[in-house]
Amino acid sequence: MKSRAAVAFAAGQPLQVVEIDVAPPKQGEVLVKITHTGVCHTDAFTLSGDDPEGLFPVVLGHEGAGIVVEVGEGVTSVKPGDHVIPLYTAECGQCLFCKSGKTNLCVAVRATQGKGVMPDGTSRFSYEGKPLYHYMGCSTFSEYTVVAEVSLAKINRDANPEQVCLLGCGVTTGLGAVKNTAKVQEGDSVAVFGLGGIGLAVVHGAAMAKAGRIIAVDTNPAKFELAKTFGATDCVNPKDHDKPIQQVIVEMTGWGVDHSFECIGNVNVMRAALECAHRGWGQSVIIGVAGSGQEISTRPFQLVTGRKWMGTAFGGVKGRSQLPGMVEDAMAGRIRLAPFVTHTMPLAGINEAFDLMHEGKSIRSVVHF
Numbered sequence: 001m002k003s004r005a006a007v008a009f010a011a012g013q014p015l016q017v018v019e020i021d022v023a024p025p026k027q028g029e030v031l032v033k034i035t036h037t038g039v040c041h042t043d044a045f046t047l048s049g050d051d052p053e054g055l056f057p058v059v060l061g062h063e064g065a066g067i068v069v070e071v072g073e074g075v076t077s078v079k080p081g082d083h084v085i086p087l088y089t090a091e092c093g094q095c096l097f098c099k100s101g102k103t104n105l106c107v108a109v110r111a112t113q114g115k116g117v118m119p120d121g122t123s124r125f126s127y128e129g130k131p132l133y134h135y136m137g138c139s140t141f142s143e144y145t146v147v148a149e150v151s152l153a154k155i156n157r158d159a160n161p162e163q164v165c166l167l168g169c170g171v172t173t174g175l176g177a178v179k180n181t182a183k184v185q186e187g188d189s190v191a192v193f194g195l196g197g198i199g200l201a202v203v204h205g206a207a208m209a210k211a212g213r214i215i216a217v218d219t220n221p222a223k224f225e226l227a228k229t230f231g232a233t234d235c236v237n238p239k240d241h242d243k244p245i246q247q248v249i250v251e252m253t254g255w256g257v258d259h260s261f262e263c264i265g266n267v268n269v270m271r272a273a274l275e276c277a278h279r280g281w282g283q284s285v286i287i288g289v290a291g292s293g294q295e296i297s298t299r300p301f302q303l304v305t306g307r308k309w310m311g312t313a314f315g316g317v318k319g320r321s322q323l324p325g326m327v328e329d330a331m332a333g334r335i336r337l338a339p340f341v342t343h344t345m346p347l348a349g350i351n352e353a354f355d356l357m358h359e360g361k362s363i364r365s366v367v368h369f
């Protein structure tokens with residue numbers, strides 16, 4: 001079938017909205033009509049050429065909501081008409097990782113996903129007869145996409161797709177990092193570095209966990225107002241200080257914070273986030289994705305003296321079993337999604353979403369198909 005899609009033909013080039021061909025779903029696969037998609041910094045990261053797994057030409061996008069159109073052989077858990085959120089972290093329930101009870105990092109389709117193809121090693125997308133790569137198992141920048149059954153969460157059909165698409169990545173990642181990875185407790189102190197969609201969701205999650213002090217850090221002060229509405233108690237711009245930001249935060253708190261979160265993808269800030277964690281027990285969670293070849297460093301003494309360095313993917317959330325409940329939480333107002341949607345546009349305007357992100361003007365742009 002034909003589908004409108006925003007295709008990344010080459011790294012560093014704007015997306016081109018063209019009509020592509022989408023082949024029917026094969027065994028264990030599902031054809032989904034995407035109605036809305038958010039644009040996450042990770043899409044921009046891969047488009048930039050910095051992603052070691054980046055492949056071109058590709059249909060990017062991984063923060064979508066849609067409706068099942070057709071199912072392939074053997075698919076039992078969804079049917080045409082079901083409302084779904086595609087998952088870049090699948091949940092098969094059968095693999096070593098799913099069964100471990102220790103992680104959400106299912107490996108059922110991860111290897112082929114990283115190669116930009118479906119589990120059988122081929123693509124369902126083509127343009128002018130040549131294959132296009134899939135992205136993160138989702139490719140939500142196409143009106144019609146094909147995903148593995150294990151990569152779909154079935155959700156309440158009454159949910160607002162313009163908002164709940166953000167549970168496909170950004171908001172879930174931030175909330176989950178607080179709840180599942182750091183396990184923030186009432187009264188704990190928190191520092192959040194980077195106040196985009198991910199960092200604001202961390203602030204939101206920290207407030208939901210009844211954290212005591214929530215220190216929001218960004219070099220763009222335009223982000224502070226929204227951070228305060230989500231529960232930030234202090235806003236700090238590193239540019240306002242002539243000493244390292246970790247020193248500023250340690251001085252603000254006495255010994256540092258119980259939990260810090262890096263939501264930027266900057267290895268220098270990752271170090272600062274670790275080093276502003278409390279001596280003896282502070283922990284720092286890396287959420288940001290750093291470019292090819294980048295490495296983190298600190299003095300081992302920082303760990304010897306009790307700090308823990310951690311990371312999280314999709315906030316540790318198991319998508320098929322936990323995302324439907326998060327959608328219900330959003331519908332009930334327990335998760336606030338509306339403030340994240342700062343801009344909307346049709347597919348033809350998708351490059352503006354990237355511009356707004358790079359200019360620091362948006363939190364999330366949501367594309368309407």
Ligand SMILES: NC(=O)C1=CN([C@@H]2O[C@H](COP(=O)(O)OP(=O)(O)OC[C@H]3O[C@@H](n4cnc5c(N)ncnc54)[C@H](O)[C@@H]3O)[C@@H](O)[C@H]2O)C=CC1
Nearest residue numbers: 041042194195196197198218219263264265288289313314
């Ligand atoms: N681990 C995971 O599962 C996920 C990771 N990510 C990653 O999280 C990161 C954040 O994503 P978004 O919120 O979408 O990005 P964004 O671009 O919307 O937000 C980043 C924020 O960081 C701020 N910032 C940049 N440099 C800074 C500095 N030196 N100090 C303080 N603030 C600074 C910017 O002003 C901006 O407000 C990206 O690296 C993305 O790839 C995103 C989703 C899931």
Ligand SMILES: N[C@@H](CCC(=O)N[C@@H](CSC=O)C(=O)NCC(=O)O)C(=O)O
Nearest residue numbers: 040042051052053110169289312313314
């Ligand atoms: N492909 C990159 C790493 C990209 C990455 O870390 N992705 C995050 C999700 S970011 C979402 O917006 C993630 O969950 N990673 C775990 C995974 O299994 O992909 C590289 O090769 O460095």
Ligand SMILES: [Zn+2]
Nearest residue numbers: 040042169170
């Ligand atoms: Zn994302």
Ligand SMILES: [Zn+2]
Nearest residue numbers: 092095098106
């Ligand atoms: Zn699995």
